[in-house]
Amino acid sequence: MTFLHPLALVGLAAAAIPALLHLLERRVPPEAEFPPLRYLSEAERQNARRLKLRHLLLLFLRTALIALIVLAAARPLFPTQASGGSLHEPTALAVILDNSPSSGLVMDGRPALERLKAMARGSLARATASDRLWLVLADGVARAGTREALLGTLDSVGVSARRLDLTAAVGAATRLVDAEPLPAREVHVVSDLQRTALGSGRAAVPRGVRVLALAPPNQGAANRGVGTVRVTDGAVAVGIVGTPGAGREGGAAPVTLRIRGREVGRALATPGSTVSITLPLLGPGWWVGEVVLDADELRADDRRLLVWRVAPPARVAAPPSAGGGPFVGAALAVLEEGKRVRRGEGGTDVAIGDRPQAGTRVSVVVPPAEPALIGQVNRALAARGGRWRFAEAGTPGVIAGLAVPGISGVQVTRRYRIEAVTGDAGRGPGNDSTVLATLNGEPWLVRDGTVLLLGSRLDTAWTALPATPAFVPFVDALVNRLARGEAPVSEVEGDPRVEFRTHGADTIGAMVYGLDPRESDLTPAPPALVRDVLGADVLDGTAFAAARFAGAGRHDASALLLVLALVFALVELGVATRTR
């Protein structure tokens, strides 16, 4: 048995009031003459037992009456198997509402999210003031609050663009509720339970935490969506995703490419396939397009944005005498063949060597082979207004950096530390300085105005990079993008939109927001898998509603106690008046 308002039990001390009054009222009574004392003594003698019983009975009734009222005020709760009542033991409850994009699926004319919200509302509505509550949405944030606050939050929840990793969310939620010192702990998973929503591994459910999961529909709804869009070599590669083998909708569907609202290409694709749509000839600059599928029940994944830049290939010079090295030369040859760079035509946009080159827009500077030349290189850098310089030799390590895809994790055996002339190496000393890659936490690739500093020579004696497949794309990015100060076009999960990054008046990069392609696969996870991964009981709507707080279901006995108190009061009244 527990109490909803345990502090009220302090009032039980009041149960001693009748006994105390009895003791305290033992004062000297007034005296009076009464001749027929013999009659009085006789009456008292004959009724002594009855009077004593009456006094004891009244004392008991009054004490019990106060105790019952105090107990009723404390709202005692008794465990019960039935969950029909609205009361239960104080429970730490985390409700995970999966409002990921897949919850926007329209079923029977209603978004699936409405059904999920109704179930989540049912869980929160049954909570009491003594419960500790959290609401976890697709963003993974556990919102703590009162029942009313969370119900308000729930009402305003819409379909999110974020995917929810249920495994991680359940793991976090169970840890959250497990940390609460309450008699019961539950996690309610209200989700469409996509198979793809189950992340890697298993949620470690602490002992004593109940995880209830709402069962998904028996069959996955048919769906297809634009999963990936990539611009390569004058064409757009479109990956179509969806629910595998989901009826007729699993067949080919028209894919349309639009640029600035105008349809520029069209193809047929089936879920799981990738189609290529040729881009028209476009002038230099940044372009935004979209790939669109015909509408189906899940509208969110029927459209995906793409951004790309059209620019002429960079004119590159990398003379071996200046430290370009054979690997750089070979890479440039490949790029030249692919028309990604030009060499020996007019001026030079980018020069790669062991010292800054005059007459070029951008110099890619690698350390000189001779340590004695470091000072000379540094002076040349300083002469160009450089804020970074080569320092002493650094320790070996692996490259880390997102600015250039593919080079992270590549081993470096020799390098020079690159240090800022005036501190603040993290951001560089000026607005034009950017650390593009690091090694052991120290700058390895730095953009300093019109100079790109590399901590190692692009030679296998210094780093394994020239021997990796990422070397040519690295050199491509180095001369075509990094040298121009461009950041890569990155894809971010979120509401579909494009955000450009600018530097001064130049656009140097873009972020394309879109949905996680895994959201398009609406295949439900089998209950056995859910049980295995989430440690949850998978229940249909009715069973889910019945099982909520079932382990902590309680019956409020206060009404019964008040009725009992009323009975006691009536008995007391009867004993006090009728037994005189």
Next chain:
Amino acid sequence: MADVQRFDLLDPAEVARFGGIEIVAQGVVEGFLSGIHRSPFRGFSVEFTEHRAYQPGDELRYLDWKILARADRLFVKQFEQETNLRAMILVDASRSMAWRGSPDRLTKRAYADRLAAALALILLRQRDATGLITFDDVVREVVPARVKAGQWARLVRGLVDTPDGLGTAAQAALVRLTSLLARRGLVVLVSDLLFDRELALTALRYLRHRGHQVIVLHLMDPAEAELSGPPEVRYRDPESAASVVVRPRELARAYQATVRREVDAWRTACRRHGIAYHHILTDMPFGMALRLLA
């Protein structure tokens, strides 16, 4: 409405405000006798002498129905007043009699005095020799039974001269009284009977055995019949050191039952021994109390 103004039917305490014992008793007796139009105690003080032929106008109650049935002739019984019948009124003057439950009522002793005086006056008027004995634990006043003029005044003086409640053991005096009543007659005991019933009954039985006609008037203040008072009170017996703490409200019913039992016990015991018993509350009009004796 005229009856309501009669002294004998007024509230005893109200009547007492008109004057002393004499005035009150005379007023009560006048009212009482005018109300019944005949001597109420004829049976006590007259004796049958002879028969005579019925004359028109004779009261039918004196008709001898047995002769009528046997001989079919109308005869009336004639009575002769017995001038030497002796009536002794015994008034309990113990301490318990000097108590009243409310200032608006007479004490039991005051009520007893006035009732005794009225009774004596009635008896004397019908020429019965009437005497008085007052007692508490000892005999306080003795007025021998006489019928001569001034006897009533002596009786009243005897009542007045007896102080209120000095003694506490009335039953001892009651035993002694038996020796003072040598000649048989009427004995009227006016008391609250707050003494040992068996001892008192022994004395009364003895009187009865001696040929006395005994009447017991059991006086009781209404507050003694029904218990009331503050929530808790220590009641003390005025005649002894005994006391008891009670809660009148919770003992009232039991007390009332005890009093009823006690009164019933007295009534039953008296009836068993040929003793007339009357329970009189001190708020009862004197006329009604006297009518109980008629």
